Amino acid sequence: MTVRLDKLQAALEAALGDKIKHLKRERGEITITVDAAHYLAAASVLRNDTSLKFEQLIDVCGIDYSSWKDRSWDGPRYCVVTHLLSVSLNWRVRLKVFAPDDDMPVVASLTDLWSSANWFEREAFDMIGVIFEGHIDLRRILTDYGFIGHPMRKDFPVTGHVEMRYDPELKRVIYQPVTIEPREITPRIIREDNYGGLH
Template identity: 45%
Template sequence: MTTATEQLASQLQERFTDALSTVRIERRQVTVELPAARLLEVCRALRDEAAFHFEQLMDVCGVDYLHYGQADWETEETTSTGFSRGVSIGVYQESTDKPQRFAVVYHLLSLKHNRRLRLRCYTEGNPPRIDSVVDVWNSANWFEREAFDLFGILFDGHPDLRRILTDYGFVGHPFRKDFPLHGNVEVRYDPDKGRVIYQPVTIENRVLVPKVIRHDNRYMIGEPQVEDPRVNA
């Protein structure tokens, strides 16, 4: 028996044969991937065509795949260098050598058909840019401003692409994987000047070391127990 989710996936594959890169079902929801050049065309069809009728855009979010798949915490012993980007002291520099680093994810809802759809589209160029979908779904306005603010993704055609969460004069984009954990500047009130001022960061970076579980024969089943001389000392 074909479920509603499988039916939607089949409809999408049939309607957008040459426009979608992948169509798959994840967590009982259809996820499609498409190139940036076909984004507006596909989005308008998904909104207007009766078979889909995704009249509501629930969310737009950016994704940074810079360190995707890298597990820095897989270890059986500790080190003296730490395991956090927080130990790296230096000036903020963007990493631009990874292809298809940034993506934008769109979550759509069809009230008419009571179903959801997830779109993923990788950005192009440096800085990363993609077409705005504000003209398709007006609710994308602030969502795209948030993705611009936190990831530095430019949305071509957006009517008012300004920062929305960070402060005036903020440097960089804090959700990027290469953004320093301690930031770039800090603010404080200067009693001599009578105003809030910006200054270089003065906090110390924390050195994070994972908890290492060492082998202890006292807790090994089937091995002789050796009394710890420190006990009852």
């Protein structure tokens, strides 16, 4: 495995050069991070370079790093992570890019390179709020049309902002402010020595 990773790392460094901001090897995988300005160009090299041949985009997801590992995060808040596969060379790489502006997170769309990026980027837009510049149909895919906010952001309330219910008097679905009372649930602890017949 180490020889294959060495070969992949050498090919990545030769093809991408100074576009690689950070390269990390962990658990038998390589993750490369590039600047947002080089994201589309780096992805194009990963797909087209004959020494790499990443023909398939497997996944794209968004991450909110605002409180990474229960600590404060120093750096851009929103990251897009792309997983690529080379079927012909039998290797994978993870490509990361951070949106430079936390108030308006924008990165390039990869839909022109891999059509499979379409729905993944729509999901990252819907859940995290990353805007994919150049995407031909960037709209919500999992939440309702009138949904406000991005539910996978760490500052989004667990209960949401509005709830939807059917109103029998109006005979239609209505939206209203959330009526759930926040409460702390403490689990019931049973301290019997012979609970459940165990001795």
